[in-house]
Amino acid sequence: MKKYTYTESKDTRSGFGAGMTELGRTNPNVVALCADLVGSLKIETFIKENPERFFQCGIAEANMIGISAGLSIAGHIPFATTFANFGSGRVYDQIRQSVAYSNKNVKIAVSHAGLTLGEDGATHQILEDIGMMKMLPGMTVINPCDFNQTKAATIAVANYKGPVYLRFGRPVIPVFTSPDQVFEIGKAWMVNEGTDVTIVATGHLVWEAIQAGEKLAEEGINAEIINIHTIKPLDTEAILKSVAKTRCIVTAEEHNRIGGLGDSVAQLLITKDLVPQEYVAVNDSFGESGKPAELMKKYGLDSASIIEAVKRVMKRRN
């Protein structure tokens, strides 16, 4: 197992903020909008340095999405920012008609996705957004895994023309990817090459998968770990290549098991190369209040859950 070390821990939303700071300095067409959550989205520096390119929308997300679509028409690159819950389900129809169907170059950049939002509870813990967004024709859906990857993804989506849903989170987690990485939309990252089982993980579950991989290695199980940061378009080649070797797969995500990364992988395997699959995902339920780590454990999204899923899937294969 390849060794991943880290010297600091940060939240992915700060990676977004750092990406926006850089974009503010390098791309004059980038503008930002926010629905009364500037501090949570970490875009203070962008606003301070580019006050004329920031639009405070107040607590009115539907209007923010429409304004973003309008800003894009004359050539600006708007980043509409809020919590994932309010930037997906609350404004689904606005995204569907004014952004996706209209093919507008709007970046919906949302924080506090999933259970790790923590104490605020289920009203704010969206676990359905990946599913909703990937259903929209033409929408790109990205869920980066740490500070550096989120920063790189933020810069990459500004250079890509088309609607993007960029999903990140609140908790402070290890920074284990390279600070000078080039983020390629739709291209999986090979975290660890292995032969016994494929683990495909996205977002906060990538670090959990690495920890699981280390423990599995101690037991003699050589896991191939792939980071799918872009859920749509899915890197089908990387997944098929891996399962051709391992013949079984575990998918891991901070999302409902219905409609997320796991279902995208299952659809691929069913039509191309059917191998046993196990899901590490929330089992069709809402979340609840609690500390992020407690919630990830209770809802079966930690490294221990990944190890159990690996053992189940290997047994099914054998």
Add this chain to the structure above:
Amino acid sequence: MNITELEKTASQVRRDIVRMVHACQSGHPGGSLGCTDLLVALYFNTMKHNTQFNMLGTDEDLFFLSNGHISPVFYSVLSRSGYYPKEEMKTFRKLNSRLQGHPTTHEHLPGIRMSAGSLGQGLSVGIGAALSKKLKKENTLVYVLMGDGEQDEGQIWEALQFAPHHKVDNLIAVVDVNGQQIDGPTEKVMSNRNLEDKYKAFGWQVLKMKGNNMADVVKVLAEAKASTGKGVPIAIMMQTEMGAGVDFMMGSNKWHGIAPNDEQLAAALAQLPETLGDF
């Protein structure tokens, strides 16, 4: 174009509307007929625009239709002003057409910059385009047309708060006040009483227009243009009659979303002189 020429164009646009809706036996003639004079005045007189369509619309005035169901009037005016050939109006609402039931960018019909149909979204989009043009320091305007029934949608009120707060003063929003919506008169379905006062209370400058009187339409549009650039967004309460121009389609909500039969088509066309050649 002078008023007489504009009126002649409007007569042809009204013919196009009823003929399009008749040909596919679906669509929304009522609101389309009511808003004909406004769209003709905008595209043939008021707006600075280029029929060699470019999505960016740099240095052009932009128009956004929020109540997308009145697509027939939009399609006719775009074609008649030169964005695409008039023969294509025959394809309205038919399979493989660029003239979808509701306007969309998806089929790349020249002149359309935003999909509309799900109501309440166009004002926000217009505000965004206006902000973009301000950032680019363009001396251009953005026009948005909404329905009065559409004022039921909450997103409009979010947008109405935003525009004065951010001093979006290169924007003219028109509300088609015809007093009708699908289920009946707006006063019965969902009263939007004192709409003008509400807009004023939100910080908009409000003008009134007799929307089926071409001379008044042109005059009030000129007043609206002259009122821009002063720190406040401009709204026009445009009084119209649903079905205007075809006597039996006026006076109720009956013709909001139904098509005329052959006999009714003939009766309608008899009231609307052909001035530019039918499609």
